[in-house]
Structures are given as C-alpha cells and as structure tokens.
Amino acid sequence: MIMITMNKIENNHSTNNDSYRHLFVIIESINNELIPASLEMLGEARRQMDHFNLKYKSNEKVIAIHLGHGIKDLSKDLISYGADAVIYADDPHLKYPINKIYTKIISQIVTDPHSLKEISPEYVSIFKKPRYMFFLADSIGRHLSSTVLAELDSGLASDINKLVISDLDIKHQHKTKGETIHYQKVLEMYRPDFSGFLWTTILCLDNKNPEIAKEFHPQACSIIPGAFQPCVQDTKRTGIISQFSPQFDEQDLKIKVVKQELVKNPVQFENYKIIVSFGRGIKEDPEANIKLVEKLAKILDAEIGISLPISKKIFHLNEKYDSIYITPNRVVGTSGRKVTPVIYIAVGISGAIQHLDGMKDSDFIIAINPDENSPIKDVCDVFIKGRMEDVIPVIIDELSKRSGQLKEKEIQVNTYGKL
Ligand SMILES: Cc1cc2nc3c(=O)[nH]c(=O)nc-3n(C[C@H](O)[C@H](O)[C@H](O)COP(=O)(O)OP(=O)(O)OC[C@H]3O[C@@H](n4cnc5c(N)ncnc54)[C@H](O)[C@@H]3O)c2cc1C
Known part of the structure; x- marks a missing residue:
C-alpha cells in the first residue's frame, strides 16, 4: 500500500x-x-x-x-x-x-x-x-x-x-x-x-x-x-x-449474538427544513456562542449540526451542552451525516472538503464568518462577513419582530429577502 x-x-x-x-x-x-x-x-x-x-x-x-x-x-x-x-x-x-x-x-x-x-x-x-x-x-x-x-x-x-x-x-x-x-x-x-x-x-x-x-x-x-x-x-x-x-x-x-437492532439516530436532520451548524468559530466563548446558535435554531425551527472537530470535545462545556450537542450524531460531512435542507447556515465553519461533502447539496447556504478567505465562501449563496457574536443577535432581533415561529413559506421568502 x-x-x-x-x-x-x-x-x-x-x-x-x-x-x-x-x-x-x-x-x-x-x-x-x-x-x-x-x-x-x-x-x-x-x-x-x-x-x-x-x-x-x-x-x-x-x-x-x-x-x-x-x-x-x-x-x-x-x-x-x-x-x-x-x-x-x-x-x-x-x-x-x-x-x-x-x-x-x-x-x-x-x-x-x-x-x-x-x-x-x-x-x-x-x-x-x-x-x-x-x-x-x-x-x-x-x-x-x-x-x-x-x-x-x-x-x-x-x-x-x-x-x-x-x-x-x-x-x-x-x-x-x-x-x-x-x-x-x-x-x-x-x-x-x-x-x-x-x-x-x-x-x-x-x-x-x-x-x-x-x-x-x-x-x-x-x-x-x-x-x-x-x-x-x-x-x-x-x-x-x-x-x-x-x-x-x-x-x-463460540460467539453468539442474541439480538440486533437498527438504532435510529436521535438527531433527525431529515425532519427539518433548516439546519444551523456551528464549528470552531465558537471558540471565543463556546458556551455563550452555543446558546446563540440554539436561540437562532429555535426561532427558525431548525436542527443543529456541528463540524467534526467540535465532536472531539475540544471545548470545556457544561454537561447539558456537552451531552446535547457534542455528539458524533450531529457531525455533518464525510465522517458524519449528509444533509440537504432548504437552508443550511454554517456558523464559524471554514468549509473543509469533508464538511462541504455533507452539506453542499443544500438548496441555499448561508455562512457567517469573519474571514472572507474561508473556503465556505466559494460554496455559499450568502456570505455574511462578521463574527457570530455580532451577526447572530442582529438576525435574532429581526426574526423576533415577527410574531411566533415562522411558517415554512415565510422562512423561504423573508429569510432569503432579508439576508
Ligand atoms: C478523513 C477526514 C474526515 C473528516 N470528516 C469531517 C466531517 O465529516 N465533517 C467535518 O466538519 N470535518 C471533517 N474533517 C475535518 C475537516 O478537515 C476540518 O478540519 C473541519 O471541518 C474544520 O472544522 P471547522 O470548520 O469547525 O474549524 P476551522 O477550520 O478551524 O474553522 C473555523 C472557522 O471559524 C471562523 N471563525 C473564527 N472566529 C469566528 C467568529 N467569532 N464567528 C464566526 N466565525 C469565526 C474562522 O474564520 C474559520 O473559518 C475530516 C478530516 C479528515 C482528515
């Protein structure tokens, strides 16, 4: 070899x-x-x-x-x-x-x-x-x-x-x-x-x-x-x-297997129209930044994904965040899941080939990243140049002005238009 x-x-x-x-x-x-x-x-x-x-x-x-x-x-x-x-x-x-x-x-x-x-x-x-x-x-x-x-x-x-x-x-x-x-x-x-x-x-x-x-x-x-x-x-x-x-x-x-079960992945990306994924860009304040992503996902009725390094527990987080989000089940990419939502929002993710492989077929891709040389810029439809700490609160603010949760149709029309 x-x-x-x-x-x-x-x-x-x-x-x-x-x-x-x-x-x-x-x-x-x-x-x-x-x-x-x-x-x-x-x-x-x-x-x-x-x-x-x-x-x-x-x-x-x-x-x-x-x-x-x-x-x-x-x-x-x-x-x-x-x-x-x-x-x-x-x-x-x-x-x-x-x-x-x-x-x-x-x-x-x-x-x-x-x-x-x-x-x-x-x-x-x-x-x-x-x-x-x-x-x-x-x-x-x-x-x-x-x-x-x-x-x-x-x-x-x-x-x-x-x-x-x-x-x-x-x-x-x-x-x-x-x-x-x-x-x-x-x-x-x-x-x-x-x-x-x-x-x-x-x-x-x-x-x-x-x-x-x-x-x-x-x-x-x-x-x-x-x-x-x-x-x-x-x-x-x-x-x-x-x-x-x-x-x-x-x-x-000598080895006997008594039962085999297909374990359903607890993270059902396919049930969501929008996926918000976060990567190492959360590093300045991981816990506060995950809370921001969580808030954005909630308001958009989105599921949350992560990049592979996040699943390796590189940040010290409280047990709640650790157990909910820091799991291989949420990894998007070649080593994780392939997703094709209507909207994929990549927060603090650089866009390595392996990550892109898992999300590039999404209908509409938005990236939030301060580095305009990040490879994710080449595949996204909208690149928001900025720190997540600055950008996400503005988006949340805007979305919160609307009453209740956005309906599927609204999400497509308004989010595309606004961003
Ligand atoms: C065999 C193999 C398989 C792999 N499989 C996968 C896979 O399935 N999925 C996967 O994701 N990776 C996979 N990887 C790893 C992959 O190569 C990358 O290392 C990984 O995707 C990088 O993760 P990241 O984008 O979170 O981190 P980084 O590459 O470190 O990117 C962090 C980004 O955050 C931005 N940033 C910094 N500060 C902020 C801020 N305040 N706000 C917003 N953005 C900020 C930076 O500009 C940067 O672009 C694999 C690697 C190998 C070798």
Whole structure:
C-alpha cells in the first residue's frame, strides 16, 4: 500500500494476470432488509465495471456477496440494483454479522474458483482471488474489511469517497526498484486527508522489485455511506444467483449474538427544513456562542449540526451542552451525516472538503464568518462577513419582530429577502 505520484498514460492493451478477476461487493442487510448504503456501493461498482469493460474490452462482473439467514429473496433486488451475479450463503448461524465467521466464509467464497462456475466458467481453472473488493465503511464493514483482507494477504484503503480505475506509470524505490513500471487496471482510491486540503490517493500495487516480488490482490477499500448514488432500480435486469454452502466448525460458533437492532439516530436532520451548524468559530466563548446558535435554531425551527472537530470535545462545556450537542450524531460531512435542507447556515465553519461533502447539496447556504478567505465562501449563496457574536443577535432581533415561529413559506421568502 503506497501513496505515490503518478503519470496517467493512455494504454488499452491488457497484459494483466487473469487469475484476478471481477469486482466483489460485500453486501450488508439487517432484519432481511438491505442497508441503503450497500446499494450505493453496488451502484458505484456497476459504473466502474461498465467503464472497465468498455475500456479493456473485457467482460468482468460485479458480484454481490451476501451472508445471512432467510436472505435469498434479496438476491433479485441486488441484481435489479446493478449486480451481474449474487453469491449468497444462507444459514441460521449467519443471521447476525459475527466477524470471525463472516471473515471465514467471505474468504472461502472469494478464493473458491468453483463459486464462479456459473458466473464465469471459462476462468474457473485459473481464478485465484478477486481483482477488486468493496466493503461498507460502517462499524461492521470497517472491521470485516480489515480481517478479510488480512486473510487474503492484501492491502485495504479505508473510508474512501472517490474511485478511478486507470493505467499508471509508477517509479518507486521499494516497489519497482527505482524502475518505471507500467501498471494496468489500478484502482485509485481517494480519501480527503490533512484537514481536507489534500486528496490522498491510495494504491495497492504488486511488488515488481524482484527482490521482494509479491502480488497484491484484491485491491480493496471500504466506502463511506453517502459517497455514491445507487443505480435506478431495474426489475427487468437479469443475473446469476448462486448459493454457497459455507463451512465452519464448533470453534467458529463460540460467539453468539442474541439480538440486533437498527438504532435510529436521535438527531433527525431529515425532519427539518433548516439546519444551523456551528464549528470552531465558537471558540471565543463556546458556551455563550452555543446558546446563540440554539436561540437562532429555535426561532427558525431548525436542527443543529456541528463540524467534526467540535465532536472531539475540544471545548470545556457544561454537561447539558456537552451531552446535547457534542455528539458524533450531529457531525455533518464525510465522517458524519449528509444533509440537504432548504437552508443550511454554517456558523464559524471554514468549509473543509469533508464538511462541504455533507452539506453542499443544500438548496441555499448561508455562512457567517469573519474571514472572507474561508473556503465556505466559494460554496455559499450568502456570505455574511462578521463574527457570530455580532451577526447572530442582529438576525435574532429581526426574526423576533415577527410574531411566533415562522411558517415554512415565510422562512423561504423573508429569510432569503432579508439576508
Ligand atoms: C478523513 C477526514 C474526515 C473528516 N470528516 C469531517 C466531517 O465529516 N465533517 C467535518 O466538519 N470535518 C471533517 N474533517 C475535518 C475537516 O478537515 C476540518 O478540519 C473541519 O471541518 C474544520 O472544522 P471547522 O470548520 O469547525 O474549524 P476551522 O477550520 O478551524 O474553522 C473555523 C472557522 O471559524 C471562523 N471563525 C473564527 N472566529 C469566528 C467568529 N467569532 N464567528 C464566526 N466565525 C469565526 C474562522 O474564520 C474559520 O473559518 C475530516 C478530516 C479528515 C482528515
């Protein structure tokens, strides 16, 4: 796994090892319902492999792997959302996602050539491992991706929100012994890093240096929920559905899960037309400034969001504010929630890529910030240059002159007009 500088080159001929094939997507479901982010991941897999097959004149597949109990019927849905094939394992012991047993069975499926006998019979005799693998970057997928990739002896890029498959010329002291080597079908896995001001590209490349020669497949990543769109469902799509008979022993069954519940997020952003979020700009007087945001949110009937650093408890606050607002549930951005309200008000937030990723699709964005060079200025519809301590009381004052709480229509007309 390396971070590397690259030269993109145009090259269409394929010299790649045919032992590594297809894109395998590890699907998650709960109570026999597919987790929506699994469909987002499947949608991106479909788009990537359509592009791949066109570019390399090949016919590699998107294969959904699904483990559970009583899940067979969901296979058709997975086909309708873009999978070419589904390999499912259905067993009472797989009802809940227990890492040890899931790792074992997923590893069995993706290294067993016979699991592909219906899907790509021509490669059964040479198939070794997947070319690419996608997992979800949620609590189950993050854990599972690391253990499966350890089992498969390859690398993993976590929390990815952009993917590109391309051919690259790579020169690296360790990997290529200083030679420039042409790598094909490389999965470039992007994640925002270094406070959002840099994209890190993570590559999982074979060691071509003869002294340490080693092949690294699959190229795998975990994908942040909300990063990609699902395909539009097409119930007429057809595909192969194949059942895998998992093998496990008593040792694997030591951990028992008795219940699994989908925990509803207590912060329901989707129920609000307006979201007011605050960031590190509250720093001069955190508690007084949160009270100001709270007052503004109340008068606008808005929900309150925060930037990621706030959730790290960087300010000393009384317990009430701490427990209500300083929680990961309120984080907006790649590591938190994606929101699309009618109005998004960013108070004391600079506008790092990761934050913008979670709110840039809001209908109307207002930023309150004294620094007009803050990146948030480039995405907002109205930039109010000023300290929140000065600006918010004026807005509250104006809004308070109106009787009672503003109705939805009034909010749109009057707030837009006034600001
Ligand atoms: C992998 C990764 C994932 C991440 N995910 C997320 C994510 O999901 N969500 C997220 O938010 N961040 C995320 N981050 C962090 C992100 O990169 C930024 O560091 C963060 O968003 C900055 O938070 P901020 O805007 O509150 O703070 P700052 O960048 O410090 O900005 C504070 C702003 O407040 C303004 N300000 C100062 N005084 C005042 C005042 N009196 N009144 C009003 N404004 C004032 C300043 O001008 C400044 O623009 C992630 C980072 C990484 C590496």
